[in-house]
Amino acid sequence: MYSIARSLFLLLALVLVAGCVEQTPSPAKQQELVDRSRITFDKLVAHPNFTELPNYVRDAKALVIFPSLVKGAFGVGGEGGSGVIVARGPGGWSDPAFYTIAAGSLGLQVGGQVSEVILTVMSDKGLDALINNQFKFGGDMEVAAGPTGKSQGASTTTNFGADIYSFAMSAGLFGGVSLEGAAILKSDEWNEGYYGNGATPYAILIERRYTNPNAGALRASLSAY
Numbered sequence: 157m158y159s160i161a162r163s164l165f166l167l168l169a170l171v172l173v174a175g176c177v178e179q180t181p182s183p184a185k186q187q188e189l190v191d192r193s194r195i196t197f198d199k200l201v202a203h204p205n206f207t208e209l210p211n212y213v214r215d216a217k218a219l220v221i222f223p224s225l226v227k228g229a230f231g232v233g234g235e236g237g238s239g240v241i242v243a244r245g246p247g248g249w250s251d252p253a254f255y256t257i258a259a260g261s262l263g264l265q266v267g268g269q270v271s272e273v274i275l276t277v278m279s280d281k282g283l284d285a286l287i288n289n290q291f292k293f294g295g296d297m298e299v300a301a302g303p304t305g306k307s308q309g310a311s312t313t314t315n316f317g318a319d320i321y322s323f324a325m326s327a328g329l330f331g332g333v334s335l336e337g338a339a340i341l342k343s344d345e346w347n348e349g350y351y352g353n354g355a356t357p358y359a360i361l362i363e364r365r366y367t368n369p370n371a372g373a374l375r376a377s378l379s380a381y
Contacts, residue, residue, distance in 0.1 A: 186350045187370055190252055192223035193240045194374040196272045200323055201381070205330040208303050209323055212276040213381040217283045218243040218361070220275035220340070222257060225324075225333070238343065239273075241286060242378060243361040249378040250364060251371045253357040254346035255286075258339050271326040273333055276302065282319035286340060287357050293320075293335040301332020 222239035240252035351366035
C-alpha cells in the first residue's frame with residue numbers, strides 16, 4: 157500500500173509540473189530559464205548564509221539549479237519545477253541541459269515553499285544517475301542538506317560524504333530540501349529546442365557536442381569556481 161500511495165504522489169506531482177512547464181517552449185522561454193538559473197547561482201553562492209557553498213561548488217562533478225521550485229496541492233503535497241544541469245570537465249563547465257523535478261510531499265526543511273535550489277553533485281555515481289537515468293532520489297543515492305549559517309569564511313576542511321547536497325532559499329529562510337522519492341527527468345524538447353536535433357544530456361554535458369553562445373553568461377559565472 158505504501159509503494160502504491162507513493163507512486164500516486166509522484167504521478168500527481170508530475171501532473172503539476174506538466175501544468176507549469178511548456179511542453180514546446182519558445183526560444184525566449186528557454187533562454188529565460190538559463191538566465192534565471194545564472195541569477196540563482198550568483199545569488200546563493202555569494203550569500204552570507206551559504207558561506208560553504210563555494211567549496212561544494214569547487215569540488216562538485218555537476219550542479220543542478222532550479223530557479224523556482226513550486227508547491228501545489230491535489231489533496232496531497234506536490235512540488236516541481238524546471239531547471240538546468242551543468243557538468244564539470246577538462247575544459248571547465250559545460251553548457252546547460254534542461255531537466256524537470258517532481259515529488260509527492262517533498263520535504264521542505266527550510267519551512268514553507270522553496271523558491272530557489274542548488275544541488276551539488278559530488279560523486280561520479282550521482283552524475284551518472286542524472287545523465288543515464290530518469291531516476292528517483294533514495295535507495296543507494298545519498299542526498300543531504302548542505303550546511304548553512306554565517307561565518308567569517310568558507311571552511312577548508314569540508315567533508316563530502318553524500319552523493320548530492322541541497323542548498324535552498326525561500327522568503328528569507330535558508331536550508332536544504334529533502335529529495336527522498338523525488339524524480340528528476342530530462343526535458344528532451346527543451347534540449348533539442350535550445351541546441352538542435354539529437355541534443356541529449358550526455359551529448360551536451362559529457363561529449364560537449366552541443367553549445368549555445370547564449371549560455372555564455374551562465375558559464376562565465378560558473379568559471380570562477
